Amino acid sequence: MGKTEPTIAKQKWKLSPSFWSKFVFGLMGISMLGLISFIQNEHANITVKRTVVRINYDYDNYFVDEKDILRTLTMNDADQIVGKKYRDIDLKSLELRLESIKFVEDAQISTDHKGTLMVEIKQSKPIARIVSPNSPHAYIGSNAVALSTSEKFTARVLIIDGPFASRLMKENYLSKDSTGSNYFKLIQYIDQNDYWKKMIAQITLLQNGDIVMEPQIGDYSIQFGKPEDIEIKFKKIDIFFREILPSKGWDAYRSVNVKYKDQIVCE
Numbered sequence: 161m162g163k164t165e166p167t168i169a170k171q172k173w174k175l176s177p178s179f180w181s182k183f184v185f186g187l188m189g190i191s192m193l194g195l196i197s198f199i200q201n202e203h204a205n206i207t208v209k210r211t212v213v214r215i216n217y218d219y220d221n222y223f224v225d226e227k228d229i230l231r232t233l234t235m236n237d238a239d240q241i242v243g244k245k246y247r248d249i250d251l252k253s254l255e256l257r258l259e260s261i262k263f264v265e266d267a268q269i270s271t272d273h274k275g276t277l278m279v280e281i282k283q284s285k286p287i288a289r290i291v292s293p294n295s296p297h298a299y300i301g302s303n304a305v306a307l308s309t310s311e312k313f314t315a316r317v318l319i320i321d322g323p324f325a326s327r328l329m330k331e332n333y334l335s336k337d338s339t340g341s342n343y344f345k346l347i348q349y350i351d352q353n354d355y356w357k358k359m360i361a362q363i364t365l366l367q368n369g370d371i372v373m374e375p376q377i378g379d380y381s382i383q384f385g386k387p388e389d390i391e392i393k394f395k396k397i398d399i400f401f402r403e404i405l406p407s408k409g410w411d412a413y414r415s416v417n418v419k420y421k422d423q424i425v426c427e
Contacts, residue, residue, distance in 0.1 A: 204247035209275035211241055221283050222313040223263035229281060232258055246271055262307050287351040288318040292326045300328065302351070304335040304344050318350055318357070322372075324365035339369075342387040346371070349390050356394065359401070370419075378410050385419025393418045400424055 211233070213226045233254060234240055241249065251269045258267035258281065266282040284307055286299035299307040299315065306329045320328065327333060333340035343365075350356045362374040363384075373382040382400075384393060396418040404426065405412070417425035 203271075203273065204245065206246050206271070206273065206275050208242050208244050208246070208249070208271075208277050211277045211279060213279045213281065215281040216283060218283070218285070221263075221285065221315060223283055223310045224261060224281065225312070228261065229258060229264075229279060232261055233279065241277060249277075262305075263310065265301070265303060286315045286317050288320050288347045289315065290325050290328055291319055291321045292329075295326050295329070298329050300334065300344070300347060302348075304341075306331075306334075318347065318360065319362040320347075320365065321362065322365035323367045324369050328365075346387040346390055349394070378405075380413050381415050383415060383417040383419055383425075389421075396424050400426070 211230065213229045215224060215226070215229070235257075241254075249271075251271075254269050255267045258264055258269075258279070263284050264281055265284040268280040270278050270280075272278065284305070285302040286307060287302050288300040289309075290298045290300065290306070297309050299309060299317070300320075301307050328340065328343060330340075334344040335341065346363075350360055359375055359377075360373050361376045364372045364374070366372065369386060371384040371387060373384055375382065382397060397416070400416050400418075404416075404424070408426075413426045415427045417423075417427070
């Protein structure tokens with residue numbers, strides 16, 4: 161008998177549809193990454209041609225202007241931005257540089273494909289002004305930070321004076337000190353209520369920390385006490401304004417005291 165040659169089975173390799181799908185998507189992904197890298201590289205090589213500054217003037221605050229921003233941005237022309245390539249500019253560092261200005265609460269910087277550096281400035285909002293005979297005047301910002309006054313603009317806000325007032329200017333006192341934060345809550349309460357903003361003209365902080373308020377209308381004072389039970393005390397002041405004064409007359413009393421629980425003491 162003759163020997164039979166071994167049969168070699170021939171296999172045909174077939175690639176599944178899922179393989180081709182993954183292969184195509186993989187190529188697309190690589191192409192996309194390459195395109196993104198190319199665009200980023202092209203963008204990084206763009207030269208700054210101009211700087212555009214936009215400042216929000218909400219609340220009619222005009223503490224900083226374009227010149228102030230550009231002066232700080234370029235460190236008084238020591239660090240010129242125009243003429244630099246985007247790749248040589250650290251936008252975050254520039255934002256922090258601008259936020260070092262007391263009246264700048266937030267700075268956002270972006271670039272476009274035409275060589276424009278766009279600067280968006282949000283100003284701090286002052287909500288009260290501290291008037292002290294022994295130290296420089298200052299504003300209290302809505303972020304609980306003491307702000308120096310400006311020669312350019314004076315904000316029409318609540319006035320705070322008295323021997324205890326200068327303590328509000330200490331760093332982090334209004335934001336991190338438990339007692340200071342209560343004073344800030346009181347100032348915020350007045351600022352965020354249109355009615356009380358119109359009715360309360362000034363508050364005096366006595367040596368012991370007690371608060372005396374002066375209304376816009378009338379020749380009397382409001383003995384408020386410590387910045388505690390704020391809403392309850394203002395409800396009592398509201399009763400005094402709406403019910404007691406109309407019946408007794410605006411000149412009937414020299415003082416109203418709301419610092420005692422469940423009492424309104426008129427003198």
